[in-house]
Amino acid sequence: MHAENLDRWSHSHRFETGGEGAAERRTRIVVILTFVVMIVEIAAGLAFNSMALLADGWHMATHAGALGIAAFAYSYARRHANDPRFAFGTGKVGSLAGFASAVALAMVAALLIWESATRLTSVQVIGFDEALPIAVLGLLTNLASVAILGGHGHTADHDEHGHGHHHHDHNLRGAYLHVVADALTSVTAIAALLLGKYFGWWWVDPLMGIAGGTVILVWAYGLMRQAGGTLIDMTDAGLRQEVVDAIEGDADNKVADLHLWRVGPGHWSAIVSLVTHHPRDLEHYRALLAPVHEISHLTVEVQSCQE
Template sequence: MSHVHGPGCRHGHHHGHAHGAHGQGPAHHDRAFAVGIVLNVLFVAVEAWFGWRADSLALLADAGHNLSDVAGLALAWGAAFAARLRPTHVRTYGWQRASILAALANAILLLVAMGALALEAVQRLGAPHPGDAVTVMAVAALGVLINGLSAALLMKGSQDDLNIRGAFLHMAADALVSLGVVGAGALYLAFGWAWLDPLVSLAIAALIVAGTWGLLRQSLHLAFDGVPEGVDLVEVHAWLRSQPGVRSVHDLHVWALGTSDVALTAHLVMPAGHPGDAFLIALADGLVHRFRIGHPTIQIEIDGLPDGCVRPARLE
């Protein structure tokens, strides 16, 4: 077990650092990203062409949105790659934070694109005109297949990684939106409602903004070192306090290194003396299995005297 010293803390205490078995970072999803990007680039070209031919705002707007999705997929892929780069002497945590910033950038990109879409749709709603509903339905049906496949490729990784979840949500939302466009085209053919096209565009914007808001909130929270979703700091504190020989816990911090790796630092006051490496190994194992915290750093203190570190709000 290696021994390290936190910045600004007194050197007369013992520190232990260990990585849990599950703190190995995101799985590689290179193939899923590559396939998703290629399929969506081709679909953007098809959708823009037929949207122009059919004079359909819904298709043209969705082509623009899908182009932003291509950029989002590329951004997420680049961040996932950067997060796998090894730490260096000047970047001791590597580039893991890139995945958080990519998720945040994706959320902002989507919100801006949907704002532009909504503005154009409102203007067109005041003067609707008919389009080629059959073409719109055919292209939208192709979108259901392409976006659905792209989402399926990213589904597994989206469960544990906010960056991949952002890309997955884009694809899944697009598949549902395309399905809605097919339905709107069918209603237009049945009833001749020309105003359905801009109305569907507004529905697209509202649906994507609603789905993106959570991504924006979570990524912004993690960018400012907030406690990751699913980790209860009070519960972590209580669990550490309950360990044998621990009298008190202070300077407890939990934050995200990236979108799939959680770090913890804490000072444990243990008057009986340093418990040994076996205690630290068991502690790291418990943290990763109970709280999915895979990067813990623990400082053992014998007397619990002030050590110069900044104290957070007390939890005990």
């Protein structure tokens, strides 16, 4: 058999949502915006002795690095999409980047909480009038970044029965959470500067830092669970049951073994081993699983039961 005749049985391992190119471009724009404002905030924080502004600037610095990882992940996945060394394509690269972003996010949150707690013991002389416009600039930049990234990193579609299915792009979600966290710290910095200027409540700044850091930790934990589950091939109970019902609802089929794992945003791979007294051709069983449209890579093994 000639190699070209195998095309009808071979298939691509590019498991994508189709929006990775646009997500990569948006992420690169946000990286540039974040880096520029980061430099301005750190310089202003040092000049005006504003710890709130300085903390926000360094916070943006860590996020600029994480966003850079996200942009690199899109580029790497695209360049190696057809590399045979990746058994199921590069669909999980985004989840790996998302997990790395979550770890960085958690570290930033922990440092923010620690720094805020230590600042409760001392009062700083801050140039409120000079620091406030820079803090507002940082907030506006973060809000613009949130708008550019345009969402939480998941899309949804509906099958013919009207059931919704969410496709998580962990890489984009990680980038999104970083800029939202930046916006949150900018808000707390502005609030702390205003309260310090007009009421002399210096202690509000560290308290807001602790609260903001706690919220960021919760976000980071949620992203770690989602992305980590994909990286360790955690299955989806609902999808698993859908596969079992589709197979066992026909004739006397019984699922003997089932492996189901995510290979990209909205794409799953399945290996189904079934036992039956009345074996049919493989296309019959593929047709049974056709309504489970999340499955993009399917292997079926049919065993005849003679008992």
